[in-house]
Amino acid sequence: MRDEMNSIERVQAAIELREPDRVPVDLHNFQPAAFATGLPMDQVFKSGELLAQSMLDAWREYGHDMILLENGTACNAQACGVKVIYREDAAPAAHIPVLERIEDIDKLTIPDPYTAFPMCEIIKAARILVKEVGDKVWICARADQGPMDLASQVYSMGELLVDMALGEKDEYIFKLLDYCRQVSTRYAYALMETGAHSTSIGEPVAGPDVISPKMYRKYAWRFEKQMVDELKQHGIILHNHICGNTGPIIEDFIATGAQVLEIDHKTDARKIKAAATGRTCLLGNIDTGLLAVGSPAEVETACRDLIEICKPGSGFILGPGCAMGTTTPAENMHSLVESAKKYGRYS
Template sequence: MTQSMTSLERTRTVLAGGIPDRVPVDLHNFMMVAEASGAPFPEFFQDGEAMAEGQIKAWREFGHDVLILENGTAALAEACGAQVEYMEGSAPVCHGPAIKSLDDIDKLEVPDPYKVFPLTENLRATRIVAQEIGDKAFIIGRADQGPFSLAAMLLGMEEFLLRLAQADGGRSGRRGGGGDAELAKKLHRLLEFSLAVTTRYAYAQIQAGAHMTSIGESLSGPDVCSPKSYKTFEWSYAKRMVENLKADNIQLAYHICGDATAIVPDMVETGATILELDYKVDMLAVKAATRGRATVLGPVDPSGVLALGAPSDVENAAREAIEILGEGGGLILGPGCALPPKTPAENVHRLIETARKYGVYA
């Protein structure tokens, strides 16, 4: 009974906790699409129509079930006034904060996604893709960065992390002392602001026709921050965002890359429908924590395997993921993070073929 469902049915079945005809596949391919377009990256990532066309073209080529639409990780930061540079060959990067210090939070304004660039262009891309193929493929319109990562970009990453350590820090030495409660309060104010920004954009993505939305919060993961910091400064914001959206029947995918294993149970507790996880996680632990509670999207290595590996490497990694994470449903197979621009098409085809061949449910 291979291929008895459409991409949309297949994906929705998995998200509802059911068993589809086979494991669905997503691509996190906005950089590949830029590369394939032949246009300069800076131009491409500021043009909603070009991004939509590129995504539709890639979908026609590969036939994946789930599309993730975004133009990198700096759209909300830019809309809030941070300095963002559009560079050739890479995604736009944030290299200057929107505020000089935590005392400037009141200067920030929640951007109107229908008016402020580049949110307008990203929404345009979502709208076009949804109109063209939204009745066939499942579309995730990414609401960019979640509250924690956005707050870090607005204040500057290093400054944010230093403040976090000061606010959170229990000292071990003989001088004693603990965290700075006043500072913690200010950080929470910035996080509240960021939550409002990302939530508003999430609603706009759904209104533009996306089936679902998503946030990236990699900075809050254990490759950077302690699980304790995660719990204090990220978890409750992600949970509130999930709850707010759920009240309006909107589902959220929650992305943290690197080895997030230690916080996966907490991520599940946010109630997020999808956890987008990277190849560094312990798949058995993730399966145990997510079974019946959340769908895993990932966790094939986008660089080492999909971009630089041979097709046989892709097949091996995908089969292992299907065996462990796909057992009893609960898996959307794909890269757990963004694919590099020059990922070979051959490898992407093999990823999807592997799901068709080995991801079939009896």
């Protein structure tokens, strides 16, 4: 059967909780896409041109509806002055925080995304993607990371968790989180100015695998909410990505108001679908481990089962639960994308 919508209309409908012609599908593939270029991955992740080319090549091969553009989970941190290690075979990683004492938070300045590396390169990549395929495929230019995650890199994660547990430095923790919120918000505006369709924050450190639901509520939530509210006022769609099992924070996660919630495979799809129906759009949550080592048939079965749970009532984009590993086989990514076409039709 022929598709009745293009990818942009399809994703738009899912996010607006209207029924599209079929379930849209994304690939969270910056690592396998960079790997597929044959170049050292660090070279791709430092270059807007190479990053855009890797995304374009992958889109031409797989034909997914949504491109997720990013270079990993240390972009904003590096722009803030955190020392980041680039590797030939994986995403860059934050290494040395910029803030030795949380009391010094007022000394940090908000980076200008148009000049701060590597934000400026991701903006360059977004511009290229918008120019080349921005009328054909949904481009989510990701303002990674979210306030809590960025705070854990700007300041030492260990120290931050201790300070949160003791609850004695809340004044400074809130200042740090607010600084990080401003960094990511400013970057989000710059990414959206390229003509991208949506943006996102990643908040792995805010998930129940790292901090308790109570801590999420007290520290992370209000800064995520503030970011969503501000961007929404400007008509900007923000995805909120929290890794691990977000079941224990499900109501707060939805109450951030983010138009798309990216859910990981550990989250019970049935439960979160029941809670999110009619309220927000879910994106996910195929196991990246299965995508890395399973067979295409196993991927197809997992997609079919998930579509059956999450398709009804719209508000669902099929995709991996998190970033796919570097060596995820091409046939499994094909299987994921084709499953949306095979099982995802609404009529």
